[in-house]
Amino acid sequence: MLAQLDELYAQSLDSLATAVNTAVLDAWYKDTLGRKGSIYLLTRQVGQLPAEERPAFGQRVNAVKQELETAYEARLAELKAAELQAEMTASAIDVTLPGRKQWRGGLHVATQTLREIYRIWGDMGFQVYRSRDVETDEYNFELLNIPPHHPARDMWDTFHTTTPGVILRTHTSPGQVHAMHDYYPEPIRVILPGMCYRYEQITARSELQFHQVEGLAVGKNISMADLKGTLTDFARRMFGADRQVRFRANYFPFTEPSAEMDVECIICGGDGCNVCKYTGWVEILGCGMVHPTVLRNGGYDPAVYSGFAFGMGPERIAMLKYRIDDIRYFWGNDLRFLEQF
């Protein structure tokens, strides 16, 4: 029976060495050292041995069990290491594969342009002052020297609400009067950005809804020269030091004198295209010296104070800067357009 035990031991070691994975190894353990395994079955036959041989057999069985346990542990560690290695090799990153493109959100081109405008005016000492989108007729028109039935109202095609006298602002100019009421009697240097709404024909240059950035400076001894110098400086900072600008006399009821500022068309270089209406110039803002009536409506005495104001169109500025030939792209939500910025 000892010989049988030795043979079983040798066979078990052989099959242990050929176990190819931990699943086979588990089965080996069950068949060999398990509760009904071959070693156990052999020990049950010990009763057939003469009594004097039993202790020696018992000792040998225990020794064999111990050695097989040790061999099993060693093989288990070996197989686990091999399996881990195989798994790591299989899941290893192939650094030669092309990377996956990361999707990145970005700021809308109008927002980027607005931020650049804020930065330039901020450098010149102007603060941002926020005014409301839904306005009253009083602030949008009357306090700006445009009484009811004044023909100048035709300049702004208005969206009315169902509440009489409440409209969507057609320009950011009503913010001038709000700012004056808030700042009086301090001097003012503010820009007033925001969305404006006009019920007008949509074309390559004109939208129903567009941004404006209003500017207002009120103080003592502010002159038209300050207005021209400041706006020319803005245009140079925005479009480059050699960009040509021109002022054309114009009419706004809330400024006197009034003007519009044009910038040389970057898209066609001044040759003429549909964006500049074949003139070579693009109008980017209206401006002028704050009308005495508006100063008075804001609480400032026009005999002591003067000021200049302007209202510019950031989308028109972005069109010039980035050579966008149609304003309708801005709110069209076409990713092919938006992703370019």
Ligand code: FA5
């Ligand atoms: C005004 O709205 C005056 N409130 C500007 C002003 C402010 C004058 C202060 C004097 C003092 P105007 O309608 O020209 O003016 O508009 C000003 C700018 O807004 C234009 O130069 C243009 O850049 C932009 N703009 C006007 N209408 C549209 C439109 N439909 N689509 C896109 N941009 C527009």
